[in-house]
Amino acid sequence: MIELENVNKRFMKKSALQDVSLELTKGKIIGLVGENGSGKSTTLKLIAGLVHPSKGSVKVNGNPVDRRIASQVSYLSELDDYYGFYNVGQTIDFFAEQFADFNKEKAEEIRAFMKLDPDAKLKQLSKGNRGRLKIVLTLAREVPVILMDEPLSGLDPMVRDSIVKGLISFIDLEHQIVLITTHEIKEIETILDEVIAIRDGRIIGHHNVEQLRIEENQGIVEWMTSIYDREIH
Amino acid sequence: MNAFASLTKKELRMGMPVFLVPIIIFIVAVAAAAFFGGRSGVAAEAIAAVSVAAVTMQIFYLIYYLNFSLKAEKKKLHLWLHNPLPGYSMLLAKLSAGLISMLATLLITGVTLIISAQSAGFITHLQNDFNLTNIGFFSGLHVVLIAIDLSIYFVFFYMIYLLFNRYFGGFLSFCSTFVLFGVSTYLWGKFSETAIHRSLTSWGEIELNGFVFNRKFENNGFEFFTEFDTVHVFLGSYLFETIIVFILFFAASWMLDRKVEV
Amino acid sequence: MTDTFHSSTPIYSQLTERINKQILRGELKPGDKLPSVREMGLKVNVNPNTVQRTYRELEGMMIVESRRGQGTFVTENQSILQEMRERLKQEEISQFVASMHEMGYDNEEIETGLQSYLTKDKEDTE
Numbered sequence: 236m237i238e239l240e241n242v243n244k245r246f247m248k249k250s251a252l253q254d255v256s257l258e259l260t261k262g263k264i265i266g267l268v269g270e271n272g273s274g275k276s277t278t279l280k281l282i283a284g285l286v287h288p289s290k291g292s293v294k295v296n297g298n299p300v301d302r303r304i305a306s307q308v309s310y311l312s313e314l315d316d317y318y319g320f321y322n323v324g325q326t327i328d329f330f331a332e333q334f335a336d337f338n339k340e341k342a343e344e345i346r347a348f349m350k351l352d353p354d355a356k357l358k359q360l361s362k363g364n365r366g367r368l369k370i371v372l373t374l375a376r377e378v379p380v381i382l383m384d385e386p387l388s389g390l391d392p393m394v395r396d397s398i399v400k401g402l403i404s405f406i407d408l409e410h411q412i413v414l415i416t417t418h419e420i421k422e423i424e425t426i427l428d429e430v431i432a433i434r435d436g437r438i439i440g441h442h443n444v445e446q447l448r449i450e451e452n453q454g455i456v457e458w459m460t461s462i463y464d465r466e467i468h
Numbered sequence: 469m470n471a472f473a474s475l476t477k478k479e480l481r482m483g484m485p486v487f488l489v490p491i492i493i494f495i496v497a498v499a500a501a502a503f504f505g506g507r508s509g510v511a512a513e514a515i516a517a518v519s520v521a522a523v524t525m526q527i528f529y530l531i532y533y534l535n536f537s538l539k540a541e542k543k544k545l546h547l548w549l550h551n552p553l554p555g556y557s558m559l560l561a562k563l564s565a566g567l568i569s570m571l572a573t574l575l576i577t578g579v580t581l582i583i584s585a586q587s588a589g590f591i592t593h594l595q596n597d598f599n600l601t602n603i604g605f606f607s608g609l610h611v612v613l614i615a616i617d618l619s620i621y622f623v624f625f626y627m628i629y630l631l632f633n634r635y636f637g638g639f640l641s642f643c644s645t646f647v648l649f650g651v652s653t654y655l656w657g658k659f660s661e662t663a664i665h666r667s668l669t670s671w672g673e674i675e676l677n678g679f680v681f682n683r684k685f686e687n688n689g690f691e692f693f694t695e696f697d698t699v700h701v702f703l704g705s706y707l708f709e710t711i712i713v714f715i716l717f718f719a720a721s722w723m724l725d726r727k728v729e730v
Numbered sequence: 731m732t733d734t735f736h737s738s739t740p741i742y743s744q745l746t747e748r749i750n751k752q753i754l755r756g757e758l759k760p761g762d763k764l765p766s767v768r769e770m771g772l773k774v775n776v777n778p779n780t781v782q783r784t785y786r787e788l789e790g791m792m793i794v795e796s797r798r799g800q801g802t803f804v805t806e807n808q809s810i811l812q813e814m815r816e817r818l819k820q821e822e823i824s825q826f827v828a829s830m831h832e833m834g835y836d837n838e839e840i841e842t843g844l845q846s847y848l849t850k851d852k853e854d855t856e
Contacts, residue, residue, distance in 0.1 A: 246634070262779070264777055280546075280730055285729065286730060287729065301725055302550075302551075302555075302725050303553075310546070312546040312547070312550075314544065314546060316544045318478065320481050320484075329474060329478060332474035332475075333551055334552065403768065403775065408779055425741055425776045425780075426771075426776065426777040448740040449739075449740050452738040454736075455737070456737065
């Protein structure tokens with residue numbers, strides 16, 4: 236469903252990704268983990284068609300990707316600015332009109348679940364509530380690919396919990412694939428099917444999480460520590 | 469509402485302050501003109517002068533409008549670009565919003581001009597000599613056409629600016645774009661002096677006789693004026709400019725879809 | 731039910747164990763309906779795929795049965811439940827014994843130790 240083939244990405248002199256190949260199939264929640272600046276965000280942006288590979292190819296459902304892959308990809312940015320002149324309800328309406336696959340009833344359900352006031356002004360929304368709104372807008376689409384860049388970062392535990400619960404409740408795992416970047420692994424460890432570790436722009440491991448526990452008797456954190464150590468030595 | 473209409477509505481909403489500022493400035497200027505002109509008994513003339521200036525300046529209206537709009541999006545490109553609509557629709561939504569705002573502004577400044585001109589003393593002399601309806605229509609139309617024309621050049625160079633932004637900082641990108649703009653204007657100027665350019669544009673001449681003047685000129689001794697009274701319009705130059713603008717517009721859309729990065 | 735999972739064993743087997751224990755304790759009775767996959771996922775913060783796997787596992791052990799369109803139910807077959815009760819007991823004991831052996835105790839020591847512990851336990855509760 237998502238295919239990266241020998242992808243390199245350079246920004247000026249800095250190399251963000253090197254020779255990344257990935258094949259991800261639907262029906263899974265996949266965690267992309269690594270330190271800050273390791274290339275997690277760039278990977279998501281490449282799949283969303285918001286940046287373009289310097290070398291190699293990126294495909295979603297067999298189609299080469301550019302910006303307009305937005306019709307098949309729902310992308311949650313780590314940034315959270317929306318149009319300040321709209322309130323929560325109007326922002327949801329705007330998204331519903333922009334994306335043909337946007338399910339307004341589902342959006343309403345998620346909004347209620349997240350306890351967001353539809354009349355709240357965007358400018359006055361707390362960071363936590365902006366994080367929740369992002370979840371509403373991203374998950375309300377009946378779209379094959381969902382990409383979430385640091386959905387939990389900088390939010391307090393209550394919000395993080397509501398977001399994790401939102402993911403469990405509203406992702407349609409029969410039809411969707413979800414790729415989440417995070418450096419807060421503990422929080423979402425139990426909802427991941429697969430984990431991909433990335434370091435300095437290279438993929439250094441890709442595992443089924445349950446398999447990891449069966450074969451190596453390790454959770455994600457222990458596994459990460461062990462492969463990061465191995466890389467250094 | 470379909471996606472394009474909803475996007476245009478968003479652009480209008482986003483451009484609301486940009487729409488209001490010139491109108492407020494115009495109202496203040498008209499008030500000032502009325503006050504200072506009124507002291508010398510030429511209030512209507514002063515307002516008319518302000519209105520003429522305001523209407524003329526609107527050839528830059530869309531550049532002004534789009535500059536604001538695109539700058540606002542540049543701060544949240546991930547939001548603007550994450551949209552299934554093709555680039556031309558996204559740019560067209562901005563242009564449409566700009567054009568709606570411009571026509572509304574043009575209506576306000578234009579109507580003020582007509583009303584003030586009609587109560588101005590000199591209008592009767594002018595009306596005797598000139599066909600003001602023709603001139604007004606011709607100028608108004610061209611203000612809009614030139615504004616659209618310039619705005620597309622602007623959008624084209626703005627997309628290049630966004631591309632440069634991936635590689636250099638904001639200031640350096642601006643400078644590079646500006647230099648590129650200067651060089652291409654210079655080269656274009658050179659090209660427009662060539663015979664090829666002339667053969668591309670100088671065809672389909674339409675002569676609009678008696679377009680400018682109302683006064684009937686006798687044949688004796690007024691040949692100079694008769695010559696002057698004919699407006700030469702070349703269909704070729706309009707078509708040529710239209711084609712250039714289309715090419716630039718689609719190049720800009722292509723860059724937006726394929727090259728611009730968050 | 732919301733306490734965390736430890737990371738060294740698969741979540742699906744930890745969840746299977748939890749449900750088994752709930753049945754043993756009688757919190758889930760024969761014929762009771764289990765929460766839907768999504769509800770269960772929400773309850774314990776676990777990926778629905780993992781819950782699905784847990785339910786399949788339990789189904790394989792015939793401890794639960796899924797009825798088309800209705801959901802998943804604890805079996806009413808007492809002999810299977812009895813068998814599970816017995817099996818879990820054996821598992822627990824064998825683990826205990828293995829770790830005692832690891833520490834160097836022999837069977838006799840384990841037996842007497844266990845007996846005196848249980849007697850003391852009985853006296854305490856009396």
